Amino acid sequence: MASINTVTGPIPASALGVTLMHEHIICSSPVMMSEFGDKWFDREAVVELASSKVRQAKERQGVQSIVDATPLNLARDIPLLAEVSRRSGVNIIAATGMYYLDDFAFWKVSPEIMAEYFVEECRTGIRDSNICPGMLKCAVEAPQINGTNRSYLEIMAIVQKATGLPIIAHSHSASRNGLPMMDFFSERGVDPARVIIGHCLDSCDAGYVRELLARGCYVGCDRIYRHDGSLPRRIEVMAQLLKDGWARRMVLSHDFICYANHLNRRQRAASLPASSVHDDPLGLCVVHDLVIPALLARGATMDDIEQMTRRNPSALLAMQA
Helix, strand or coil: CEEEEECCEEEEHHHCCCEEEEEEEEECCHHHHHHHHHHCCCHHHHHHHHHHHHHHHHHHHCCCEEEECCCHHHCCCHHHHHHHHHHHCCEEECEEECCCCCCHHHCCCCHHHHHHHHHHHHHHCCCCCCCCCCEEEEECCCCCCCHHHHHHHHHHHHHHHHHCCCEEEECCHHHCCHHHHHHHHHHCCCCHHHEEECCCCCCCCHHHHHHHHHCCCEEEECCCCCCCCCHHHHHHHHHHHHHCCCHHHEEECCCCEEEEHHHCHHHHHCCCCCCCHHHCCCCCCHHHHHHHHHHHHCCCCHHHHHHHHHHHHHHHHCEEC
16 A cells, blocks of 8 residues: 655555645754754744644645655754644655755765665654655755765665655756756666656746656746746746646645744844745745636646646655555
């Protein structure tokens, strides 16, 4: 029977439901969290704020599951995610992997050895829990794959082949670096149908997204924010792709951060930066509030929507026991 790992334990694939495939409950500094604890942020306040935002997605739009694509070096926190899941009533699938930022531990240790750590937590659980990740995460922001980013991708390719878990890859659409990432994975034997290239709509270039789709991967239609001036163009690109029959390789989400790093305690007490797209209390509802109605108005079908929000997530996340 197919099941999916969540932060409160495995669920049957049939229980996944409507799924947002790339969100973040928190993004912060694991060093500051570890060393300064409650001085860095009020944990209860974080849980309550995040739970409220996730609960809104469930109650207003029927969202049943969220993939939290937060890697280790952006402060993945399984107990915190589990508490948000319990309070909101929404399944949360955790990730393992690394963001594109350099980390000292990876400088002189081979990808093969580092991969062993990630494979182990995928099979036996994260830290001292029995909770296993359901997604792998990697990231390249530069136009070319080099340095630490190459090591991170190498590690995730090894882990993917060992575990079968899907990869979600942060990309830089303007430099079209999803294409060399797909080359990299293909050269290492990763099934392209187990890869999502995220952020591909950022440049609003339908031709680039079609090139990715031709490689056999999924494309993450994300960074969907209520007051983003590029939203109408993103919707037009999605509508074009659906018209071309690509619903089977598209997934929807916001890349929304329920509690961002700039909300730490002392900055809150001093001066906050200008309003962020992540401050929207209904930030996890924009796909259903604005994007899906706009796509339907442009000729998409309810079957297209079901494909992107239910069937594709299930195909990616469900693992045979």
